[in-house]
Amino acid sequence: MNATQLFEEIKKKKSFLCVGLDTVLEQVPEHLLKYKDPVLEFNKQIIDATKDLCVAYKPNTAFYEARGIKGWQSLIDTWKYIPEDVFTIADAKRGDIGNTSAMYADAFFNLEKSEMSFDAVTVAPYMGKDSVGPFLQYKDKWVILLALTSNPSHEDFQTLEGSSGKLYEEVIRVSAQWADNDQLMYVVGATRGKEFEHIRKLAPDNFLLVPGVGAQGGSLAEVCEYGLNTQCGLLVNSSRGIIYASKGLDFAEKAREEALKLQKEMEHILKNKGLI
Numbered sequence: 501m502n503a504t505q506l507f508e509e510i511k512k513k514k515s516f517l518c519v520g521l522d523t524v525l526e527q528v529p530e531h532l533l534k535y536k537d538p539v540l541e542f543n544k545q546i547i548d549a550t551k552d553l554c555v556a557y558k559p560n561t562a563f564y565e566a567r568g569i570k571g572w573q574s575l576i577d578t579w580k581y582i583p584e585d586v587f588t589i590a591d592a593k594r595g596d597i598g599n600t601s602a603m604y605a606d607a608f609f610n611l612e613k614s615e616m617s618f619d620a621v622t623v624a625p626y627m628g629k630d631s632v633g634p635f636l637q638y639k640d641k642w643v644i645l646l647a648l649t650s651n652p653s654h655e656d657f658q659t660l661e662g663s664s665g666k667l668y669e670e671v672i673r674v675s676a677q678w679a680d681n682d683q684l685m686y687v688v689g690a691t692r693g694k695e696f697e698h699i700r701k702l703a704p705d706n707f708l709l710v711p712g713v714g715a716q717g718g719s720l721a722e723v724c725e726y727g728l729n730t731q732c733g734l735l736v737n738s739s740r741g742i743i744y745a746s747k748g749l750d751f752a753e754k755a756r757e758e759a760l761k762l763q764k765e766m767e768h769i770l771k772n773k774g775l776i
């Protein structure tokens with residue numbers, strides 16, 4: 501899915517919501533434990549309850565990798581269950597020397613080899629161009645590069661000042677030369693609301709993946725004040741705030757309610773900005 505197609509989906513659904521499928525077996529409601537794969541069943545019901553309200557799903561692969569072979573199978577089966585018109589992000593935060601990155605790219609993009617073909621993968625920029633390049637070899641896929649993350653310790657490195665500005669600014673400036681806007685997004689945490697005006701100047705045309713709304717306390721209104729561009733340009737993620745809205749029999753219904761609240765807020769914002 502390219503940027504134009506993604507914007508079309510956003511306009512159709514009046515939403516730029518990404519639902520994070522960070523599913524923990526121990527937090528799956530008890531009545532699902534009878535299923536062969538309770539995590540998959542949980543994800544399926546969350547997907548059924550939210551697929552008309554969101555434009556993307558983002559399983560964080562850590563939650564699946566932690567369960568070994570069974571977890572990896574849950575991830576594959578979850579990816580297969582997501583409808584084709586919904587953007588899929590493998591939140592794997594990879595990046596290594598070139599030949600190793602090529603294997604990571606195959607792991608998330610190459611359907612024949614890995615049984616999964618996500619639209620995008622999150623990548624750490626620390627090892628530079630030859631580390632990110634192999635993901636970009638998949639011309640119809642996206643790299644989502646960590647820029648300014650939502651966690652408090654982002655200050656340890658990302659905002660350090662060098663001769664040409666902050667480290668995260670340099671990440672954006674340099675990486676923008678590696679790929680066009682149909683292949684490159686940046687992660688900017690919703691908890692960094694005040695910095696969106698500045699980031700939009702650095703990356704006016706790129707989509708930004710914005711996690712941190714919900715459980716981490718980021719504000720959607722603050723993000724959108726400066727974060728939107730003419731193609732919307734935002735995918736705002738909430739994981740725990742949606743999928744764990746209830747741990748009972750009504751978990752999917754409550755997840756829908758939370759997703760609907762965000763979608764309605766997004767619809768209002770998109771209308772106000774004249775994007776729909």
Ligand SMILES: O=C(O)c1cc(=O)[nH]c(=O)n1[C@@H]1O[C@H](COP(=O)(O)O)[C@@H](O)[C@H]1O
Nearest residue numbers: 560622649650687689711715716738739740
């Ligand atoms: O790349 C990410 O998605 C990410 C980057 C970041 O800066 N902060 C961040 O929280 N995330 C991920 O986004 C999700 C946030 O989950 P919740 O806090 O439960 O909504 C988790 O999967 C995080 O790993």
